[in-house]
Amino acid sequence: xxxxxxxxxxxxxxxxxxxxxxxxxxxxxxxxxxxxxxxxxxxxxxxxxxxxxxxxxxxxxxxxxxxxxxxxxxxxxxxxxxxxxxxxxxxxxxxxxxxxxxxxxxxxxxxxxxxxxxxxxxxxxxxxxxxxxxxxxxxxxx
Amino acid sequence: xxxxxxxxxxxxxxxxxxxxxxxxxxxxxxxxxxxxxxxxxxxxxxxxxxxxxxxxxxxxxxxxxxxxxxxxxxxxxxxxxxxxxxxxxxxxxxxxxxxxxxxxxxxxxxxxxxxxxxxxxxxxxxxxxxx
Numbered sequence: 197x198x199x200x201x202x203x204x205x206x207x208x209x210x211x212x213x214x215x216x217x218x219x220x221x222x223x224x225x226x227x228x229x230x231x232x233x234x235x236x237x238x239x240x241x242x243x244x245x246x247x248x249x250x251x252x253x254x255x256x257x258x259x260x261x262x263x264x265x266x267x268x269x270x271x272x273x274x275x276x277x278x279x280x281x282x283x284x285x286x287x288x289x290x291x292x293x294x295x296x297x298x299x300x301x302x303x304x305x306x307x308x309x310x311x312x313x314x315x316x317x318x319x320x321x322x323x324x325x326x327x328x329x330x331x332x333x334x335x336x337x338x
Numbered sequence: 339x340x341x342x343x344x345x346x347x348x349x350x351x352x353x354x355x356x357x358x359x360x361x362x363x364x365x366x367x368x369x370x371x372x373x374x375x376x377x378x379x380x381x382x383x384x385x386x387x388x389x390x391x392x393x394x395x396x397x398x399x400x401x402x403x404x405x406x407x408x409x410x411x412x413x414x415x416x417x418x419x420x421x422x423x424x425x426x427x428x429x430x431x432x433x434x435x436x437x438x439x440x441x442x443x444x445x446x447x448x449x450x451x452x453x454x455x456x457x458x459x460x461x462x463x464x465x466x467x468x469x
Contacts, residue, residue: 232413232414232435233414233458233459234389234412234413234414234459235389235414235459235461285417285433285457285458286457287415287417287433287457287458288433289415289435
C-alpha cells in the first residue's frame with residue numbers, strides 16, 4: 197500500500213514551534229473576539245477559527261494535511277476581512293480584530309514559505325493529493 | 339502515542355474547552371429585567387438586550403436636535419444608526435459593549451419616517467418617526 201508522503205519540512209526547529217504557536221494563538225484570539233460579538237454569523241465565524249486552530253494541532257497522520265489547513269485558514273481569514281470591508285461595522289474592536297487577522301495572514305504566508313516551500317510547494321501538495329486520489333479511485337472494485 | 343502527540347491532544351482538548359465556553363457565553367446579556375429608563379426630555383429611549391432592541395418604533399420631534407438615550411445591556415457591542423428611507427445614514431452613534439448607556443444627540447430631522455439599526459448586528463432594527 198502506498199503511503200502519502202507529505203512534503204512538509206521538519207518541525208523540530210524551535211523557530212517553527214514558535215511560529216506555529218503564534219498562528220494558533222492569533223487564530224484563537226480572533227475566534228474569541230468574534231465570539232464576544234454575539235449573533236449567529238459571528239458565532240459561526242468563531243467556531244470556524246477554533247476548528248482551524250484544532251486542525252493545525254491534530255497529531256499523527258493528520259500532520260500530512262496541515263498544508264491544507266494553512267491554506268483553508270488563509271482563505272477563511274481573507275473571506276472574513278473581505279466581508280468586513282464590504283458589510284462590517286467600523287468600531288475599535290473591529291479594527292483590532294482586522295489587525296490580528298492581517299498579522300495571522302502574514303504568519304501563514306511565512307509558514308507556507310518555510311514549511312511548504314512557497315506557492316510551488318502548495319501546487320506540489322495539490323498535485324500529490326490529486327494523484328493519490330486517482331490511485332485510490334482506480335483501486336476501488338467496480 | 340508519543341509525548342509530543344499527548345501534548346498536542348492536550349492542546350486540542352484545551353481549545354475545544356475554550357470553544358465550548360465561548361459558545362456558552364458569547365455576546366451574553368446582563369440578564370437584567372429592569373424596565374427601560376425614562377426618555378430624556380424632548381427625546382427618546384431604546385434598550386438593547388439579548389441581541390434585540392426593546393422596541394420597534396421610537397419617536398422624536400421634527401426639525402430640532404433631540405437626545406436619544408441608548409442603554410446596552412449585552413456584553414456584545416451595539417450602537418444606534420439612523421438612516422433615511424433611501425438608506426443614507428443621517429446619524430451614527432458610538433458603538434460600545436455593555437452594560438452601559440450613552441445619550442446620543444440626534445441631529446435635526448425633517449418630519450418623516452426613518453430606519454434605525456445596530457451597525458454590528460443589522461438584524462436589530464426598527465423605525466424612527468420624526469414628527
